Amino acid sequence: MVRVKKQQNKIDSIVDFFKKKKSATVALYIHESPDIDAISSQFAFKYFLGKINPKLKVCAVKPHPIHPSVKAYSRKLDFNFDKLSKNPDIAVLLDASTMSLLPYPELEEIETKVIIDHHSGDDIKTDSSLSLIDTDAISCTEIVYNFFKKYEIAIPQNLAAAMAAGIIADSARFHVSTPDAFKAIAELQEISKKKYVDLIHLISSEPDLSRKIAQLKAAQRLKMYKVDDFLFATSYVGAFESNSASALVYLGADVSFVLSDNKDSFVVSSRASSAFISKTGLDLGKLMGTVGMKLGGTGGGHPGAAAFSFHDGGKEQQALQMCLDELLNFLKQRKIVKKEQTLHIH
Ligand SMILES: [Mn+2]
Numbered sequence: 001m002v003r004v005k006k007q008q009n010k011i012d013s014i015v016d017f018f019k020k021k022k023s024a025t026v027a028l029y030i031h032e033s034p035d036i037d038a039i040s041s042q043f044a045f046k047y048f049l050g051k052i053n054p055k056l057k058v059c060a061v062k063p064h065p066i067h068p069s070v071k072a073y074s075r076k077l078d079f080n081f082d083k084l085s086k087n088p089d090i091a092v093l094l095d096a097s098t099m100s101l102l103p104y105p106e107l108e109e110i111e112t113k114v115i116i117d118h119h120s121g122d123d124i125k126t127d128s129s130l131s132l133i134d135t136d137a138i139s140c141t142e143i144v145y146n147f148f149k150k151y152e153i154a155i156p157q158n159l160a161a162a163m164a165a166g167i168i169a170d171s172a173r174f175h176v177s178t179p180d181a182f183k184a185i186a187e188l189q190e191i192s193k194k195k196y197v198d199l200i201h202l203i204s205s206e207p208d209l210s211r212k213i214a215q216l217k218a219a220q221r222l223k224m225y226k227v228d229d230f231l232f233a234t235s236y237v238g239a240f241e242s243n244s245a246s247a248l249v250y251l252g253a254d255v256s257f258v259l260s261d262n263k264d265s266f267v268v269s270s271r272a273s274s275a276f277i278s279k280t281g282l283d284l285g286k287l288m289g290t291v292g293m294k295l296g297g298t299g300g301g302h303p304g305a306a307a308f309s310f311h312d313g314g315k316e317q318q319a320l321q322m323c324l325d326e327l328l329n330f331l332k333q334r335k336i337v338k339k340e341q342t343l344h345i346h
Contacts, residue, residue, distance in 0.1 A: 007132060007134055010129070010131070010132035011132065011147055011150050012150070014114055014116075014130055015150075017130060018056065019052060021055065023057075024088075024089040025084075025086065025088040025089050025090070026057065026059070026091075026092060027059045027084060027091050027092070028045055028091075028092045029063075029091055029093050029094065029096065029102055029107065030095050031063070031095055031096035031102065032063060032064065032101055033065055035170070036070065036166055036169035036170070037140050037141050038063070039063075039073065039166070040162045040167075041094045041116070041140040041141045041143070042060050042094050042095075043077070044141060044144045044145070044155075044159055044162065044163050044166075045094060045116065045147070046060050047155075047159055059082035059083075059084055059088065060081050060082050061082070061084060062081035062083075063081075064103075073165075073202065073203065073205070077158060077161070077162050087106050088106075089112065090112045090113075091107055091110040091112070091113045092114045093113060093115045093124065094116050095116075095117055095119070095140035096119070096121075097115050097119055097120065097121030098121035098123055112126075113125075113130070114126070115130065115131040115132065115133060116132050116133075116140060116143055116144065117132075117140055117143075118134055118135055118136075118138070118139060118143060119135065120133060120135050121133070136178070137181075138170055138176060138177055138178055138180075138181040139166055139169070139171065139181070140170070141166030141167050142166075142180065144163070145163055145167075158192075160191035161192035161198075161199060161202060163184075164188035164189050164192055167188070168185065168200070168203060169203050207243070211243055214238065214244050217237055217238075218235040218244035218247060218248060219247065219251060221235045221236060224346040225324060225343045225346060226344060226346040227331070227342070227343050227344075228336075228341070230254045230255075230276070230331075231252065231254055231346070232255045232256070232257075232327065233255075233257070234256070234257045234258070234323070235257075236258065236259040236316070236320075238261065239260055241258045241259065241260035241307070242258075244258045245258040245271040246305075248271070249272065253273075254272065254275075255270065255272045255276060255284075255327060256271050256272075257269075257320050257324070258270075259316055259319060259320055264311070265311050266309060266310055266311070266312075266313075266316060267307055268288070268307060268319055270288055270301075270305070270307065272284055272303070273304075277303050280331065281334065282303065282327075284301060284303055284305065284306035285300050285301040286300075287306070287326050287327065291308060291322045291323050291326050292308025292309070294322060295310040295312060296310055296311070296312060297311065297312075324343055328343055
């Protein structure tokens with residue numbers, strides 16, 4: 001709580017500053033390509049300022065570029081960005097304390113800037129009483145939450161869910177967290193009346209329709225091969241070959257190879273389960289590099305995820321067979337399967 005106490009004076013001076021304004025247009029800016037924390041703190045602070053001083057015109061400035069998953073998140077929560085009709089009097093910079101992350105030309109002309117952030121930055125000139133930077137905070141949303149606490153402003157249910165999501169996202173789902181973040185989350189979750197799994201759903205983006213279709217087609221068209229207790233799968237799709245290859249491993253294949261026809265070239269993407277990799281020492285990056293080269297293409301990647309591309313039309317079926325052969329050879333060389341073993345369609 002010592003850390004939160006450190007924030008208190010700054011919270012007071014920032015709130016005093018806004019309370020005294022008779023009228024003003026306040027624009028809330030967040031960093032380019034914003035994440036969930038940035039969006040959540042923007043909308044939470046907009047709500048807070050509206051409660052503290054209803055005479056203010058508060059605008060959530062639309063960030064750009066905005067990733068489809070973040071767009072989907074703000075849509076789910078019914079967050080709408082505001083258009084600036086004139087240059088604002090005051091800018092609030094949330095989750096972004098360096099100008100390099102703020103590509104908004106009008107910002108240069110706005111003299112009064114308020115900074116609320118958990119990143120360090122020192123290239124923005126502002127009155128120190130209006131700059132609350134706490135680099136120990138896990139998320140910017142958590143700092144905004146402390147404004148609500150200090151001034152006892154009730155947080156609506158929907159906003160509480162968004163604020164919880166902001167903290168969960170920036171804590172990498174609690175891989176990094178602090179007692180303060182946990183306390184904030186506990187209270188926000190309670191207000192939101194949402195299950196933790198629903199808060200997680202809020203920050204996880206749904207794959208789009210074409211990706212889901214590709215993955216299901218890959219499953220529908222798959223050929224399954226068995227040697228000893230290992231199962232390998234091959235399939236083909238029009239696009240999303242890497243997602244499809246992952247989907248097949250998720251379904252139960254130890255290793256999958258999925259081909260796609262990318263108009264002027266072909267791609268084979270491959271995935272292996274982590275259990276299979278640790279059991280066999282397979283490096284798909286090497287394997288796919290080798291097969292790709294044999295087909296006059298190029299390839300590579302990681303032990304569990306790799307791909308190659310080639311141009312030779314008519315060799316699609318052969319490419320998948322070569323992957324399987326190379327994999328079987330590898331297992332034989334390592335004496336994981338016996339020399340006389342063959343792959344058979346299951
Ligand atoms: Mn952040």
